[in-house]
Amino acid sequence: MASPATGEVVIIGSGLIGQSWAMLFASGGFKVKLYDIEPQQVTNALEKIRKEMKFLEQSGSLKGSLSAEEQGSLISGCLTMQAAAEGAMHIQECVPENLELKKKIFAQLDQIIDDKVVLSSSTSCLLPSNLFAGLVHAKQCIVAHPVNPPYYVPLVELVPHPETAPATVDRTYALMRKIGQSPVRVMKEIDGFALNRLQYAVISEAWRLVEEGIVSPSDLDLVMSDGLGMRYAFIGPLETMHLNAEGMLSYCDKYSEGMRRVLKTFGPIPDFSGATVEKVNQAMCVKVPDDPGHLAARRQWRDECLLRLAKLKRQMQSQ
Ligand code: NAI
Known part of the structure; x- marks a missing residue:
């Protein structure tokens, strides 16, 4: 040993x-x-x-x-x-x-x-x-x-x-x-540290998009799992910007005006209650009923996915 x-x-x-x-x-x-x-x-x-x-x-x-x-x-x-x-x-x-x-x-x-x-x-x-x-x-x-x-x-x-x-x-x-x-x-302490601040920014816009009837709850999740999340498992949002143009300077030059325009339309902090929580809950329960058995099985599947993703990431790093 x-x-x-x-x-x-x-x-x-x-x-x-x-x-x-x-x-x-x-x-x-x-x-x-x-x-x-x-x-x-x-x-x-x-x-x-x-x-x-x-x-x-x-x-x-x-x-x-x-x-x-x-x-x-x-x-x-x-x-x-x-x-x-x-x-x-x-x-x-x-x-x-x-x-x-x-x-x-x-x-x-x-x-x-x-x-x-x-x-x-x-x-x-x-x-x-x-x-x-x-x-x-x-x-x-x-x-x-x-x-x-x-x-x-x-x-x-x-x-x-x-x-x-x-x-x-x-x-x-x-x-x-x-x-x-x-x-x-994290250089200085801040409420939510870095991960939860990013997570809450995403959750809050997800909630507003559903609340305003722009997308359904299940489509909202697809935007992340089949869209943004595919690359975020490998590169972060800043490197995404760098690669999505001829480098970061070019990205900011091309897209900063559009980003600022869209960002100005973001709404207030949701209160995560009322009719929207009913609507989101109903959609989630169609996908994964909220009894302990179904939740545990889905978590097990999620962990299996993460385990395989971790293996893939190790393989990709060693190439
Ligand atoms: P848990 O409830 O599964 O485990 C807590 C353990 O602490 C229990 O075994 C309990 O008996 C023991 N305990 C209670 N009082 C104690 C005492 N005075 N002395 C010694 N042991 C005592 O909680 P979990 O989920 O493991 O969370 C632990 C910490 O990790 C929390 O601060 C949580 O915020 C943090 N955390 C949790 C995550 C999660 O997803 N569960 C993710 C990241 C961090």
């Missing part, structure tokens, strides 16, 4: 995201300790992780160079946060999205950690300065926001707060690269 990578990683909260992080760190050869307020949750998580790793190995999609068994043996459970944090080089918090709960966890960790470990939160939308203000080890704190499902979608947004040391960002960046994720540096 290849020797484990240096240092131990601790996962606080072994739900959906905690389990994914554990698998990713083990794929990079790191020893991982899982802690949860519910000990049974850790037992269940370890079982699920080992099953999932076997499945991924059989389907040729297991990340890293170690076997499923070797990766599985790198992950263990821990009964107390104190025991988990001892000797750790990176702690990834994955408890539910609740500011008071997360602040409590970081305050507890602040009392038991040394000045070398990085304290990282998986929060989707809490501002780092709200999470870390006043901590003795504030310089070592950062948000590392993954995208669901993190095993197949590699982006991680690294969001510092004003007191985060540059070395904390650099170390977390290097660690994310080491486990095969794709980190981006």
